[in-house]
Amino acid sequence: MSNPPPVLTIDGPSGAGKGTVSRIAATRLGWHYLDSGALYRAVGVAASWADLDLSDPAALVRCTFDTDIRFHEREGGDLRVLVNGVDATDELRLETTGTVASAIAAIPEVRAALKDRQRAFRQSPGLVADGRDMGTVIFPDAPYKVFLTASADERAERRYKQLKDKGVSVTIDGLLREILARDARDAQRTVAPLRPADDAVPIDTTGLDIDEVVARVLAVVKPQG
Structure with a gap:
């Protein structure tokens, strides 16, 4: 029986740089890329469009199975997510x-x-694979x-810059509260709480630029042989 294709998992809290680093790493390696968070966000968008009750698990599971989610990479590497064709x-x-x-x-x-x-990717x-x-x-x-980790303050600062560049009106304090609340929620949930795998390599991205983080991540991947 042949071995399954190799996987590099990149987990961490919101704002740690997972998305950007994962996409660059996938490009450098010539591998496929999975943004698992986009799948959950896509289901959330579909549920909002359908005006579903977010406290109704049965309705959300039906929505999960019924929602068509596709990733489309445009010229220049811009990744677009289509939800039910939109x-x-x-x-x-x-x-x-x-x-x-x-x-x-x-x-x-x-x-x-x-x-x-997710496993089909x-x-x-x-x-x-990027996620939690x-x-x-x-x-x-x-x-x-x-x-990947980074201080909450730095993650809030990164998010602030991203959103301001898009013209979104936000405050550092508000983003910091949201990040801390999400960290707590993700870490305390009973199913698949946010935590590093026992065999994961921890990388603190605080104060590092993208190239430095990508280099450290790629150093984890050893040549197949």
Whole structure:
């Protein structure tokens, strides 16, 4: 029986740089890329469009199975997310969508419904999977695992700059409160809480630029042989 394609999991809290680092790492390695958070955000958007009750697990599970989610990379590397045929990329990036995604991610039935969909991304020549439970739950057998962290203050500052560049009116204090609240929610949920896998390499990105973080992540991936 042939070995499954290798996986590099990159987990960590919101704002640690997982998305940017994961995409660059996937490009450098020539591997596929999974943004698991986008799947939860896409379900959250679909649920909002359908005006579903977020406290109704059965309705959210039906929504999870019924929602068509596709990733489309445009020329120049811009990744777009289509939800039921509609480009919902910008809506997926809103803080309100992230809050909804975090809430529904705490529902065991929703996580179970998305598990197989996430594992289907594991294809040759390899996969870089970005999320919060990639190394602990979705790909526990992954040969390469990283857990990115950064101080809450720095994560709030990064998010502030991102949103201001897009013309979104936010405050550092407000973002910091949201990040701390989300950290607590993600770490305390009963199913797949946010934590590093026992065999993950921790990388604190505080004070590091993207190139430095990518270099440290890629150093974890050893040549196949």
